Amino acid sequence: MKPFFSSFTPGYKIAWLFLFLLIGVITAGILTNLILMIPGVDGGDGVTAIYVGSVMQSVLGTALPAYFIAVLTHTAPVRYLKMTANGRMGEKMIFAVLAFIFSYCLASFLSQWNKGMELPASMHEVEQVLRSMEDAALETTGLLLSGKTIGSLILNLIIVAGFAAVSEEMFFRGALQQFIQEKFPNGHVAVWITALVFSLVHFQFYGFLPRLLLGALLGYLFLYTRNLWVPILFHFINNAFIVVLHYFWGDSKWIQQLDEMPVDRWFAFVAVGSALCTVLLFRGYRKKWLGA
Template identity: 30%
Template sequence: MQKYNSFLEIRDLKGPGLGLLQLVLFCFGGMIVFQIISVLPLMLLFNTGFEETMRLMTDMGDPRSKVALYTTQAVGSLGAFILVPLLYVKLYQSTKVSTYFSVDTRYWQPLTYAILITFCFMVVNSLFIEWNINLKFPEFMSGFEQWAQTNEEQRKVITEYLTDFSGFGELLVALFVVAIIPGIGEELLFRGLIQTRLQQLVRNPHAAIWISALFFSAFHVQFYGFVPRLFLGALFGYIFYWSGSLVLAMLAHFFNNGFSLVMLYLYKNDLVDFNIDDTETVPLETVGFFFIIGAALTYLFIKFHRNLENADG
């Protein structure tokens, strides 16, 4: 874990505790600022006022709505998860920005392992996706349940709208907005910065990974996807921990999001019969098979990096 430990040696100028708080405030402020900024190019593009432009975010009957939603999501995510964290690193850390994007180009095996592990995990995680979606609450939590269901329905409508691709060009836009930007930005923030700062505070890598994954899942404000996203965040955290490469976690995150988008595109164009959005139970024997394969790949992934560290001294 030598490479991962090198991230733990990075010090915030105000210490890990205050640094983490400062980072969260930075990113929260960045989200607000860049959400406002994201409206400006739309106002120029559509020649509309602020209120009319904001209306486009909810009026899915307007053909301009999809452009508006993709633009605000892209600008907001790019600003809050990439530009603001990088600015934080530049101003308040004793390291170079390039440290977070370094990759050993001598070996292709780690990337292959990371992608295959993520694919196996997606199959296994389908059990938790179905369980989480069908979770029922006791009567005294009916108010929260109603809120969660309403939020889920609204998200589902928006997701179906944005993934109703009119052509290959829209798929490429979606890959950039939904896969590339989050893959880079969310891993930089939640794993590269928050997870490592948490470990400096709690002195336990596993606690840091799971707490960071908890923040990652809670940030998305989607209760009926909370548990599978928690496990997904932990997977990315462990890929980073085992390999010491944040880039591998970014690529795994990109694959997870991008594979789903591509499969949706293929299904809606009648090129495949499998609907990845179908929440029906994956056969247990299939889940068991991919769990075993994923565990074997994880062992090889960890072993590869331990041997690499021993060879490098």
């Protein structure tokens, strides 16, 4: 049977994708509140609410909207989302791991630089609002990562790393990036527009630059490998690395020093080296496997 939205233009598909996102987010919020009303579910520490809300948002807010729009626009939605094996999966997974390793210093540099940005004095009130939003996000993250039991580690790896990686890549790379590329055939344009949207929707100004870089790396991994599991692996490693780091060494002094590392010329020099290695890695992959 012909999909209902198969004749829609890319612009309409994007509009419907975000409409489904809005419906999914609202539904997730309602279901989260209903679940937390069940006696004995909410432990009172706020962590359970965050876990339940995260799962609902991942499934209903991002994963299902992407899958649903793919069902309505293509006869083989899973294949369209590029979630099936398409050859050389071993090399593609190694590519994702190397991309994370090579780009890590650059991402760290951008993170520290972005955190230290100050707006003009005339925008002091705006900066206060942005800082409060950032503090709230960090408090939520810190609450999730504060658990020191093996159960909390497994839950964080599944929900914070796994669910987020799969659902966000389905939405942003599997659906949005491909719709944008249908509108603008240039793959680079699709990657960067999607990365920009990916960073903006997280509503964290002081994490905008590293998340923009993350979105671009994920986008190019998808563009070059044509397989969604490659950026999913990168995304999972990126999130899982933070989870594991805080679980085993969260109270260590060197972690605090890492978070407060000054943005000096030596850090910038290492970041430039990281950027060059990352670019060469992607160019090498493209030349070897895509012949471009």
